[in-house]
Structures are given as structure tokens and as C-alpha cells.
Amino acid sequence: MSTGKTDDSLIMTEVQTGESDRDGRPDRTVIETRDLDVYYGEDQALRDVSIEIPEEKVTALIGPSGCGKSTFLRCINRMNDQVDVCRVDGDVIFKGKNVYDDDVDPVALRRKVGQVFQKPNPFPKSIRDNVTYGLEVQGQSATDEDVERALRGAALWDEVNDQLDSSGLDLSGGQQQRLCIARAIAPDPEVILMDEPTSALDPVAASKIEDLIDALVEEYTVIIVTHNMQQAARISDKTAVFLTGGELVEFDDTATIFENPDDSRVEDYITGKFG
Ligand SMILES: Nc1ncnc2c1ncn2[C@@H]1O[C@H](COP(=O)(O)OP(=O)(O)OP(=O)(O)O)[C@@H](O)[C@H]1O
Numbered sequence: 001m002s003t004g005k006t007d008d009s010l011i012m013t014e015v016q017t018g019e020s021d022r023d024g025r026p027d028r029t030v031i032e033t034r035d036l037d038v039y040y041g042e043d044q045a046l047r048d049v050s051i052e053i054p055e056e057k058v059t060a061l062i063g064p065s066g067c068g069k070s071t072f073l074r075c076i077n078r079m080n081d082q083v084d085v086c087r088v089d090g091d092v093i094f095k096g097k098n099v100y101d102d103d104v105d106p107v108a109l110r111r112k113v114g115q116v117f118q119k120p121n122p123f124p125k126s127i128r129d130n131v132t133y134g135l136e137v138q139g140q141s142a143t144d145e146d147v148e149r150a151l152r153g154a155a156l157w158d159e160v161n162d163q164l165d166s167s168g169l170d171l172s173g174g175q176q177q178r179l180c181i182a183r184a185i186a187p188d189p190e191v192i193l194m195d196e197p198t199s200a201l202d203p204v205a206a207s208k209i210e211d212l213i214d215a216l217v218e219e220y221t222v223i224i225v226t227h228n229m230q231q232a233a234r235i236s237d238k239t240a241v242f243l244t245g246g247e248l249v250e251f252d253d254t255a256t257i258f259e260n261p262d263d264s265r266v267e268d269y270i271t272g273k274f275g
Contacts, residue, residue: 030056031052033049033051033090034050035048035089038068039086048247051240054238056218056220057217058217059237062240062241063241063244063249068246070195073195077193095190107138117180117195122179122180124167127151127164127171131146131150134183142186150185150186153181153219154179160175160179174206178208192223195224195225210231213235229258229270233254233258
């Protein structure tokens with residue numbers, strides 16, 4: 001297949017940031033927002049959000065309902081373009097390039113920044129066609145190897161390799177979500193956005209997705225919205241805490257956020273005093 005991390009049409013310089021990491025390498029910023037304000041009509045959903053998301057790490061976004069977590073995710077791959085009343089001010093820099101620049105093609109952007117949603121949403125098509133869709137929508141043909149690679153990457157191959165022509169809708173909820181992850185990774189993205197990907201699943205299926213996220217981050221950057229504080233603590237390297245009004249209150253290593261946050265509002269939120 002012709003996709004891959006060598007296609008740098010959207011990619012400019014990379015930015016070095018801090019020091020902590022999974023495997024000894026220094027952090028590199030893959031996405032940076034600067035002074036990001038987002039409005040729906042007159043209502044402001046995000047307020048002056050500046051953050052640097054490290055590459056090949058899991059960053060969790062937590063905070064009470066309505067604080068703008070999903071809005072933030074949708075800014076990164078410009079899904080908010082599809083909301084007429086939505087206005088975005090400020091910069092969203094993906095590997096050095098502002099994704100809101102006029103010369104950025106949102107479809108190409110979404111190949112590099114894939115998304116998985118709360119409710120598994122496979123197409124009413126075969127398992128194979130669900131996986132190849134992400135490539136074909138970009139005008140690329142997909143081989144059997146591409147299908148196998150994506151399904152293996154989503155820890156689903158062993159369960160479905162003898163039924164690739166069956167409907168994706170016949171799979172269990174957890175398998176459907178892993179199929180959606182396979183669809184997202186088929187075009188070989190850099191970043192995978194996940195909006196509460198386990199909240200519609202039973203605990204066993206959710207645990208498989210958590211294990212999968214741990215494996216995916218060897219190759220991809222994962223940004224996950226979750227309401228499940230234990231999940232954020234278990235799977236993420238960094239945690240960003242948003243609070244009502246769309247303010248990013250604190251962003252730090254997950255251990256620091258959960259054990260020793262700077263802001264008392266974060267402690268109150270985490271200990272369940274509000275939100
Ligand atoms: N399409 C839309 N049109 C108008 N307002 C919207 C739209 N989407 C979100 N909002 C508003 O923007 C604010 C932030 O919503 P958002 O869904 O980003 O929050 P959230 O933190 O992800 O919430 P939740 O945890 O409940 O999913 C809310 O006040 C919400 O009502």
C-alpha cells in the first residue's frame with residue numbers, strides 16, 4: 001500500500017518537549033494547541049486551551065460532562081467543520097502545521113488523525129470492506145495484507161480471519177469496536193482519537209480495548225476521552241483535566257494528576273467532590 005509515515009504532506013518540523021516517557025526517549029510533541037477558543041454560536045465551549053500532546057503516548061482527557069473534551073478532540077481532526085455553528089479561533093498544530101490553514105485537506109488530515117467513537121459504528125458491510133473503507137475513501141486500493149495488518153493491529157485477526165466476508169454487524173460489541181479501530185489504523189495514521197471507546201462495552205470487552213491501547217501506543221499517539229477515572233489512571237501517560245466552562249485546568253503526568261495535582265479543583269474533581 002502507498003500510505004505510511006513517509007507521506008509527510010501535512011508534516012513540518014517536529015518539536016522537542018520534556019523528558020518523561022515510556023521507553024527512555026525524550027517526548028516529542030505531535031499536536032500542539034495554542035490559545036484555542038471554540039464557540040457554538042454565542043456559547044463558548046473551549047477557552048484559551050494551550051497544550052502539547054506527546055507522540056506515541058496515551059493522553060487522557062478527563063473532566064465533567066459538557067466541559068469540552070469531545071469538542072477538543074473534534075478540533076484536532078477538524079470534525080467540527082461539519083458543525084455549522086462551530087467557530088474555532090487559535091492554532092491546532094499537527095507536527096508543525098496548523099491544521100486550519102487553507103491548504104490543509106481535511107480528508108488527508110483525517111487519514112493521519114483517525115477517530116474511534118463511543119458507540120461501535122461499523123458499516124453494514126463485510127469485515128473486509130469495513131477495514132478497506134479507510135483506504136478506499138482516500139482513493140487507494142487495499143490488499144489482503146493491508147486487511148490482515150489492520151486486523152492484527154486491532155487484536156481481531158485471530159477471531160475473524162475465517163469470516164472476512166461476514167457482516168461487521170454480526171460481531172459482538174467489543175469485536176465491533178476493535179473492527180472500528182482496525183478501520184482507523186488501516187490508513188496508517190499518526191494519531192488515534194478515542195471518544196469514550198469503552199463506555200458502551202462490558203468489562204471484559206473494555207479490558208481488551210485497554211490492552212489494545214497499550215499495544216497501539218508503541219506505534220501511534222492515542223488521545224482518549226474517558227469518564228472513567230480508573231481507566232485514565234491505568235492506561236494514560238499524561239492527563240489533561242478540563243473543567244466547566246471549557247478551561248484546561250491542569251495537564252501533567254498521569255501519576256502527578258492523580259496523586260499530587262497542583263490545582264485544588266483537580267483534586268476535588270478526582271476525589272468526587274464535584275463533577
Ligand atoms: N454541535 C453542537 N452544537 C451546539 N453546542 C454544542 C455542540 N456540541 C457540543 N456543544 C456544547 O459544547 C459544550 C461542550 O460539549 P462537549 O460535548 O465537547 O463536552 P464533553 O466534555 O465532551 O461532554 P460529555 O462528557 O458529556 O461528552 C457543551 O455545552 C455542549 O452542549
